[in-house]
Amino acid sequence: MSLIGEKGVRRILSITAFSAISALLLIALFILTEGLPFIFRYGLHDFLLESDWDPQTGKFGIFPMVAASLWVTFGAMVVGAPLGVAGAIFLSEFVPKSVMRVVKPTIELLAAIPSVVYGFIGVMVLAPLIRTQLGGPGLSLLAASIILGIMILPTVISISIDSIQAVPQSYREGSLALGATTWQTIHMVTVKAAKSGIIASIILGMGRAIGETMAVIMVAGNSVRIPESPLDSVRSLTANIALEMSYATGLHRQALFATGVILFVGIIILNSIAIVALRKRVYKK
Amino acid sequence: MDAKFDIQDLNVYWDGNLLLKKVTLRIPSCQILGVIGPAGSGKTTFIRSLDRMNELEPGFKMEGRILLDGEDIYAPGYDAVTLRKKVGMVFALPVALPMSIYENIVYGPRLAGIRNHDQLGGLVEQSLQAAFMWDEVKDRLEMSGLRLSGGQQQRLCLARVLAMEPEVILLDEPCSGLDPISTAKIEEALTALKKKYTIILVTNNTKQAARIADQTAFFLMGELIEIGPTDRIFTAPIHKQTDDYVTGRFG
Ligand SMILES: Nc1ncnc2c1ncn2[C@@H]1O[C@H](COP(=O)(O)OP(=O)(O)O)[C@@H](O)[C@H]1O
Numbered sequence: 163m164s165l166i167g168e169k170g171v172r173r174i175l176s177i178t179a180f181s182a183i184s185a186l187l188l189i190a191l192f193i194l195t196e197g198l199p200f201i202f203r204y205g206l207h208d209f210l211l212e213s214d215w216d217p218q219t220g221k222f223g224i225f226p227m228v229a230a231s232l233w234v235t236f237g238a239m240v241v242g243a244p245l246g247v248a249g250a251i252f253l254s255e256f257v258p259k260s261v262m263r264v265v266k267p268t269i270e271l272l273a274a275i276p277s278v279v280y281g282f283i284g285v286m287v288l289a290p291l292i293r294t295q296l297g298g299p300g301l302s303l304l305a306a307s308i309i310l311g312i313m314i315l316p317t318v319i320s321i322s323i324d325s326i327q328a329v330p331q332s333y334r335e336g337s338l339a340l341g342a343t344t345w346q347t348i349h350m351v352t353v354k355a356a357k358s359g360i361i362a363s364i365i366l367g368m369g370r371a372i373g374e375t376m377a378v379i380m381v382a383g384n385s386v387r388i389p390e391s392p393l394d395s396v397r398s399l400t401a402n403i404a405l406e407m408s409y410a411t412g413l414h415r416q417a418l419f420a421t422g423v424i425l426f427v428g429i430i431i432l433n434s435i436a437i438v439a440l441r442k443r444v445y446k447k
Numbered sequence: 448m449d450a451k452f453d454i455q456d457l458n459v460y461w462d463g464n465l466l467l468k469k470v471t472l473r474i475p476s477c478q479i480l481g482v483i484g485p486a487g488s489g490k491t492t493f494i495r496s497l498d499r500m501n502e503l504e505p506g507f508k509m510e511g512r513i514l515l516d517g518e519d520i521y522a523p524g525y526d527a528v529t530l531r532k533k534v535g536m537v538f539a540l541p542v543a544l545p546m547s548i549y550e551n552i553v554y555g556p557r558l559a560g561i562r563n564h565d566q567l568g569g570l571v572e573q574s575l576q577a578a579f580m581w582d583e584v585k586d587r588l589e590m591s592g593l594r595l596s597g598g599q600q601q602r603l604c605l606a607r608v609l610a611m612e613p614e615v616i617l618l619d620e621p622c623s624g625l626d627p628i629s630t631a632k633i634e635e636a637l638t639a640l641k642k643k644y645t646i647i648l649v650t651n652n653t654k655q656a657a658r659i660a661d662q663t664a665f666f667l668m669g670e671l672i673e674i675g676p677t678d679r680i681f682t683a684p685i686h687k688q689t690d691d692y693v694t695g696r697f698g
């Protein structure tokens with residue numbers, strides 16, 4: 163260390179940090195410069211709310227994909243949020259600390275399973291099950307919702323556990339000593355006190371669901387249409403970019419970048435809400 | 448004698464270590480029992496046995512019997528939740544629940560099934576009066592309880608216990624972190640409350656026991672050394688250890 167010295171170390175670190183941040187900014191800038199001019203020329207309204215997507219004839223209405231992405235995200239939340247929050251409550255309130263030390267890292271490890279593996283399970287197990295039991299093509303909005311709902315579980319569980327465990331023990335004791343049962347204490351005190359963290363965990367999970375690509379391509383079916391039933395085959399915004407980028411040129415290519423801009427903005431909004439909710443938790447005392 | 452609590456040969460173990468040894472005493476109603484003793488002598492463990500809070504933590508085991516109005520509170524069919532509605536507890540750290548002052552106080556009564564708005568309002572006023580803080584907070588009952596000062600939060604904790612209309616009030620060093628004025632207010636409240644309730648006050652301040660307790664029990668290393676009328680404990684203790692402790696010559 164003495165070879166480089168304190169100042170040298172600081173310089174190296176700041177150069178590293180600076181290049182990381184500028185790389186991210188450059189990517190954002192690149193997407194914006196490629197996508198925004200298209201949105202201005204085509205019109206935000208027509209781009210977002212028209213239902214015709216036919217690049218050959220120059221029609222670039224992404225509404226079916228917007229609807230599909232919103233529905234898939236909503237479906238993932240319906241599947242993942244109750245399971246995740248209930249799991250987090252159970253794990254933090256009823257499982258001994260020593261067991262938790264093993265269980266929590268294991269759950270967080272589930273987030274490291276590549277999405278192609280989740281997609282593969284969806285194609286091999288879930289889609290056939292839906293096809294034979296409920297009808298439709300199997301590869302569907304429902305299949306995507308379930309797979310994504312499972313994929314967001316680690317995010318929801320882990321952040322919810324953190325915020326439930328941050329609730330002071332004295333709140334629980336105070337409630338129990340006033341004659342509350344364990345359940346009453348959980349829903350009237352513990353979950354209430356951890357509420358903003360739990361909400362943040364769900365929003366971050368939604369951000370993950372809306373941005374997920376590979377698993378969705380594999381299980382959603384990818385038809386460009388506005389879903390009318392959970393059993394319909396749908397194509398999300400992310401899937402649309404991934405499926406068409408290899409052969410897109412000119413306007414088509416710009417339209418895909420513009421789709422990226424829409425996703426980018428959506429996820430930034432979701433994450434900002436989550437950050438505000440998490441910060442509220444810290445300041446609430 | 449009409450004992451409220453009758454404690455017989457109480458042994459308590461934490462993680463297999465015997466920490467309360469053969470504690471036997473009777474606690475009469477409508478009195479303040481002061482419990483004194485150096486840190487680690489088992490006062491908290493003792494008082495938390497009386498509303499079964501100990502069993503919420505791992506490593507707890509007990510032997511002996513604790514009778515409340517003649518009923519064994521550790522008997523298999525006895526419901527701890529019902530017990531805690533009759534035996535209220537104020538902790539050493541004054542911590543309001545994370546909700547408004549009003550909600551803090553109606554928390555217990557609501558659990559007991561009281562829904563009537565006027566009745567709850569009446570309980571709030573009554574119990575805040577009894578805790579000597581109605582005038583301080585009557586205009587801001589919707590404020591979060593967490594924003595009160597330590598002394599006020601502790602009186603809020605007392606008020607929310609009173610709102611449950613318990614029979615016994617346990618207090619574990621309720622004034623240890625408080626200023627003299629808040630302490631005086633709590634002592635004043637307790638002295639007024641003993642007409643109606645059985646009060647058990649653990650205190651690390653022997654002078655506090657001397658001031659307001661009718662009877663005083665002295666604990667040392669998990670053993671009940673001596674119990675008797677407060678005057679006698681402080682002026683003519685039977686055991687030398689008690690004498691050393693109350694005169695400050697301990698250790
Ligand atoms: N939850 C617990 N787990 C293990 N040991 C405990 C627990 N609570 C208290 N003890 C032990 O019991 C002994 C008595 O403690 P305590 O009842 O808190 O005494 P006091 O209130 O008089 O200071 C201490 O040695 C303490 O370490």
Ligand SMILES: [Mg+2]
Pocket residue numbers: 490491492619
């Ligand atoms: Mg103590």
